[in-house]
Amino acid sequence: MSTEHRFAAEDVVVHGLKILRAHGVPEADARLVAESLVTADMWGHPSHGMLRLPWYVARLRSGVMRSVDNTETLSSFAAVSVLDGRDGIGQVVTHKAVIAAADAAHAYGVGVVAVRNSNHFGTAAYWTRILADRGCVGILTTNGSPAMAPWGGIDKMVGANPWSIAVPGGAHGTVVLDIANIGVARGKVYAARQRGERLPEGWAVDASGLPTTDPQAAIDGLILPMAGHKGYAISFMMDVLSGVLTGSAFGSDVVGPYVPDRRSGCGHLVIAINIAVIMAPEVFVQRMDELISSLKRSRTAPGQEIVVPGELENRAVAAASGSVTLAARTVEELNDLAAACGVESLLRGPR
Ligand SMILES: NC(=O)c1ccc[n+]([C@@H]2O[C@H](COP(=O)([O-])OP(=O)(O)OC[C@H]3O[C@@H](n4cnc5c(N)ncnc54)[C@H](O)[C@@H]3O)[C@@H](O)[C@H]2O)c1
Known part of the structure; x- marks a missing residue:
């Protein structure tokens, strides 16, 4: 099964926009947030892309971040x-x-x-x-x-x-x-966990201070400056x-x-x-x-x-050229999020 899916970037922006709208974010602000995240994915920085949207939404739902x-x-x-x-x-x-x-x-x-x-x-x-x-x-x-x-x-x-x-x-x-x-940005460690990959050596130590290549152990431990x-x-x-x-x-x-x-x-x-x-x-x-x-x-x-x-x-x-590639797990999480707030799924597969 493919670990990544490709979409028209605008489709992903609109998907994020609708999810944010469903959580009370005004249209222009929702577009700004979604565009900034999709742009990070397009730059090749998925650690700061749409992977983050479920986290933002959880914060909107709890009220600690204002819509x-x-x-x-x-x-x-x-x-x-x-x-x-x-x-x-x-x-x-x-x-x-x-x-x-x-x-x-x-x-x-x-x-x-x-x-x-x-x-x-x-x-x-x-x-x-x-x-x-x-x-x-x-x-x-x-x-x-x-x-x-x-x-x-x-x-x-x-x-x-x-x-x-x-x-x-x-x-x-x-x-x-x-x-x-x-x-390395912590988000890259989350992205590696998302993709089921090990970390390169030298990025992190575990909670006891020993070197690790396990993303979860790094998240629980320390990333080196x-x-x-x-x-x-x-x-x-x-x-x-x-x-x-x-x-x-x-x-x-x-x-x-x-x-x-x-x-x-x-x-x-x-x-x-x-x-x-x-x-x-x-x-x-x-x-x-x-x-x-x-x-x-x-x-x-x-x-x-x-x-x-x-x-x-x-x-x-x-x-x-106007497309964006997302990790399959990110797509699943976005679609789960969409389903929970009545927004249609992102169409899977290359466009
Ligand atoms: N908002 C937050 O709290 C937060 C926290 C951590 C990271 N971030 C974001 O995560 C992203 C990634 O951060 P990072 O530290 O992993 O960045 P990185 O190590 O991927 O480095 C990226 C920078 O290095 C430049 N670069 C890469 N290869 C180069 C080369 N061969 N020659 C010259 N320049 C080169 C890139 O153009 C870019 O400016 C950033 O956008 C950062 O803002 C955000």
Whole structure:
């Protein structure tokens, strides 16, 4: 039996939209959430794709995440504002913050939006790409529930705390870095469990601190930071920006999206820098081209090629040409979810 199914991406978006609508999410917000998740699948990041929808729905049902956005601007001073997401859906709250940051960047040259009391927003790149499309350098940080130990410790107390930087890349498309500070995003461990696969060695240790390739043991244990102590230190600082500075929860108090009945408390920091204030956008893009072209002239190891951040995702979307591939188990879960709220099933099989 096939372990994956291919669909028209728009069909999956509409499926997610209907499920969210059935849980009280307004149409435009439901589309935004579904599109952001399906885009992650199209980029080749299923860990942050439609696999997450059942988790989001469980949180909507328990009421710890609000279906209807009630984000409030708590304060605003020149280019800086503070938003309270009031436990709204992370994508919906973050979209508001990103638009506010872009508007401020166009008015003042820079826009900074601190967001508290939000929820999981999926991939950080979905939002920084919007800023790059608006002529900005887009920077976004978030904090998340504990995923790793502080360097030298064995207690899970530090989030993976992803961050993203995106810029317009001219002929190369948007250039965007989007990483969590663990060696591998926890969602990839869930995705491996979903696909019945073992983990590569070096990703995780079990609850007693011993190396493991079993996804469940890794979920119950510890995922190692990227780059040793540096990954821990970067993650620490992302929590300072996303949680401590924004007035949101931080450290072990942040709750993950897979917990159905506890509010998240996660925070985000959005920074937009208007490139046109520093140099003509076409000059910036030309300089990006020069940088990228020079790197691509590097000699390569056998069978390797040079790519820049964001390039693999750009290529994946182009290659998918409007389709998306989902793990069979994800399709089953989506269809179970749909059946429970009176939404028709996704049609199985290639389209
Ligand atoms: N919202 C949350 O709380 C949360 C938590 C964890 C992860 N995430 C998301 O999970 C996703 C995956 O995170 P990850 O840490 O596993 O990322 P990853 O290790 O897959 O790295 C992805 C980044 O590396 C770049 N990249 C990949 N190969 C490259 C190469 N050969 N050369 C240059 N650049 C290359 C990609 O373009 C991308 O920017 C991200 O979108 C992240 O935002 C979200």
